[in-house]
Amino acid sequence: DTGVSQNPRHKITKRGQNVTFRCDPISEHNRLYWYRQTLGQGPEFLTYFQNEAQLEKSRLLSDRFSAERPKGSFSTLEIQRTEQGDSAMYLCASSFGTVEAFFGQGTRLTVV
């Protein structure tokens, strides 16, 4: 297992377009987190899955954002009608329980 994998690594999109990111967690990790990080700030929590159930969503996650984790394996984060303020690094992490979370390299989104 090579760790948490995120694709794509970079995405440039025009304002108003939809984008989808994918996260492949470490096998058998039951928890999966999505974060957003802007320059100079720590990662901000977006949402969290335990297996296939989305248990919590931050108020940062507007109705333009949706996340899924079908079958409790990989997860997707979709942003509809992107805005320039959505430009950020989107990080995914997975863990088994609460001990140690493993982060992916992130997807850097630029909205032009």
Place this chain on the structure above:
Amino acid sequence: DAKTTQPNSMESNEEEPVHLPCNHSTISGTDYIHWYRQLPSQGPEYVIHGLTSNVNNRMASLAIAEDRKSSTLILHRATLRDAAVYYCIRILGGGGGADGLTFGKGTHLIIQP
């Protein structure tokens, strides 16, 4: 709300020990203290965690105050590769969700050669 307080930045010399402080005065009995670090252009990386006792692993040591209101991450011999942002995180006993892995701004550690 990260519920922890850390200095914005610290500077140290290569091959010297580094003590990174963290205040978590509102910690409750079942909350764990986790430390993560983030190297430039990387996702955060787990460093160490503890509950009450001091902890050691291959990366660092964690010293937790007796009243648990503060802790210190100790890098015994800093290298240039330890230059990163270090996050101290309080995780509720149940973990998960927004109360788990809530990052603040962290401490930017600068290592001078």
